[in-house]
Amino acid sequence: MTNPYLSSATAAGTASDVAVEWDRGNDQWWDWYMSLADSPAPVGPLVDVAEADPGPLPSDDEVAAELAVPYPVTDTQVASFRAESFVKLPGVLTPGALARLRARLREMLDDVVDPSVGFQSLEMMWLDDALVRSAVLSPRIGGISAALLGAERVRLYHDNALSKEPGAGRTPWHYDAHHFPLDSPSVLTAWIPLQATPVEMGPLAFARGAETWKLVADVAFDKHGTSYDRGVSDAFRRDGVQVEDRPFAAGEMSFHSANCFHTAGANRTTSPRMVLATTYFADGVRVIPAPTMVSGDWRTFIPGAEPGAVVASARNPILAPPTP
Numbered sequence: 266m267t268n269p270y271l272s273s274a275t276a277a278g279t280a281s282d283v284a285v286e287w288d289r290g291n292d293q294w295w296d297w298y299m300s301l302a303d304s305p306a307p308v309g310p311l312v313d314v315a316e317a318d319p320g321p322l323p324s325d326d327e328v329a330a331e332l333a334v335p336y337p338v339t340d341t342q343v344a345s346f347r348a349e350s351f352v353k354l355p356g357v358l359t360p361g362a363l364a365r366l367r368a369r370l371r372e373m374l375d376d377v378v379d380p381s382v383g384f385q386s387l388e389m390m391w392l393d394d395a396l397v398r399s400a401v402l403s404p405r406i407g408g409i410s411a412a413l414l415g416a417e418r419v420r421l422y423h424d425n426a427l428s429k430e431p432g433a434g435r436t437p438w439h440y441d442a443h444h445f446p447l448d449s450p451s452v453l454t455a456w457i458p459l460q461a462t463p464v465e466m467g468p469l470a471f472a473r474g475a476e477t478w479k480l481v482a483d484v485a486f487d488k489h490g491t492s493y494d495r496g497v498s499d500a501f502r503r504d505g506v507q508v509e510d511r512p513f514a515a516g517e518m519s520f521h522s523a524n525c526f527h528t529a530g531a532n533r534t535t536s537p538r539m540v541l542a543t544t545y546f547a548d549g550v551r552v553i554p555a556p557t558m559v560s561g562d563w564r565t566f567i568p569g570a571e572p573g574a575v576v577a578s579a580r581n582p583i584l585a586p587p588t589p
């Protein structure tokens with residue numbers, strides 16, 4: 266069956282044929298991509314989660330100051346990121362900064378997103394909003410990203426607000442090297458949940474292992490249905506791949522490499538699972554020779570960078586190092 270979110274150009278060819286470029290917006294890209302998840306029928310009512318009181322909220326300037334301070338990444342955390350392809354770091358943001366960012370992203374999403382959409386998304390917020398910019402370009406998160414990648418300098422690929430609304434289903438298994446048109450493994454995504462994220466809310470979950478992606482390299486992508494997600498799941502179960510799917514405490518965030526397979530459960534709570542996700546790459550990375558429809562509207566994120574070119578547009582600033 267043809268996937269309803271595809272145009273006639275992107276739907277053409279075999280189910281694994283993704284050679285053409287995406288021809289709709291990034292919000293429609295997410296609608297399509299989420300439709301590829303194999304979601305079991307929900308059991309039971311949505312669960313209420315208690316919202317913690319963050320105390321007096323910091324000003325925008327105070328959030329920016331907090332995010333300019335370095336986070337002490339340990340050698341063990343760097344080694345774990347390289348061995349496992351992801352790492353979860355506690356206490357990167359204070360509850361007050363989370364609450365402010367959550368409120369700002371909510372306003373920005375509510376201004377533009379159809380409230381009936383289950384997985385709401387918005388990119389490039391940093392261009393319009395100073396608070397979001399201070400988080401997306403923060404020396405603290407940039408410093409962690411550079412340490413994990415072993416890069417002298419990192420650049421921004423894009424930001425994402427991702428709100429999985431109450432009752433919305435799973436995020437399919439995938440790895441970002443399939444998505445980003447960046448010709449390097451030195452790419453990672455910081456996934457910043459803007460509230461404590463219990464298992465019932467669908468925290469991001471990771472397949473452990475730097476080479477785990479190779480186990481599923483032969484699973485055929487399916488642009489119309491759920492067989493790719495199911496195939497990856499089955500292969501991981503068969504091969505005994507360990508999956509980290511524990512909750513995130515408030516202020517905890519994860520960093521996953523472009524080769525890390527990840528997924529997320531449905532949101533079975535009555536609160537939106539709100540996330541700021543930001544992707545960075547080592548300075549000097551080039552555009553892959555032939556971006557596909559799986560890269561979404563990538564030209565918005567790296568304007569003017571044609572296949573083969575070094576990515577260094579004004580929308581890909583180098584993150585300033587933290588000041589100790």
Ligand SMILES: O=C(O)CCC(=O)C(=O)O
Pocket residue numbers: 427429436441454456469527528529540542
């Ligand atoms: O938030 C989600 O459910 C998916 C996010 C994701 O895949 C990513 O940020 O790489």
